[in-house]
Amino acid sequence: MYDTLLFLHILSAAIAFVTVVMFSAYALGAAPTRPGFVVADWAWNVSGFGLLVFGVWLALYLDTYEIWDGWILGALVLFGFASWFGTKARFEVAGRLSGGDATTAQVTMWHWLRTAAIVGILILMVWKPGA
Numbered sequence: 001m002y003d004t005l006l007f008l009h010i011l012s013a014a015i016a017f018v019t020v021v022m023f024s025a026y027a028l029g030a031a032p033t034r035p036g037f038v039v040a041d042w043a044w045n046v047s048g049f050g051l052l053v054f055g056v057w058l059a060l061y062l063d064t065y066e067i068w069d070g071w072i073l074g075a076l077v078l079f080g081f082a083s084w085f086g087t088k089a090r091f092e093v094a095g096r097l098s099g100g101d102a103t104t105a106q107v108t109m110w111h112w113l114r115t116a117a118i119v120g121i122l123i124l125m126v127w128k129p130g131a
Contacts, residue, residue: 002058002061005054005057005061006054008050009050009051009054009055009058012046012047012048013051013122014047015046015047015050016044016048016118018039018040018047019040019041020114020118022036022040022043023040023086023089023107023111023114024115026093026104026107026111027104027107027108027111027112028108032093032096032097033097037093037094041090044086044090048079048083051079052079055072055075070129070130071124071125071127071128071129071130071131072124074120074124075121078120078121078124079121081117082114082118085110085111085113085114085117086111086114088110089107089110089111092106092107092110093107
């Protein structure tokens, strides 16, 4: 059971990187397309569900960790920030797709903030400070 949960949790993280790569292209000046945007948006939603469900399930399944461990709570807080930053970036790209006046600078700021939060989560997941 542990191996399956860990696999699904890591697979969800890999799917999140689809969004990071797509939005990195937008932040670096690539013109967004509707199909690419839909894939990036879908990937973030699917990965978020998988990361939360399988991550919490892992924490509850293992006797080694508790859901209130600092590094797990920190990852959940950072995930909330990553989702909020991503929502802002998403609206900026959606605005550009519908002919709005969103600038690359706006997409870039929100995207790199989300990316920094994701890197913070990875640091917590790998080194598990305090565990």
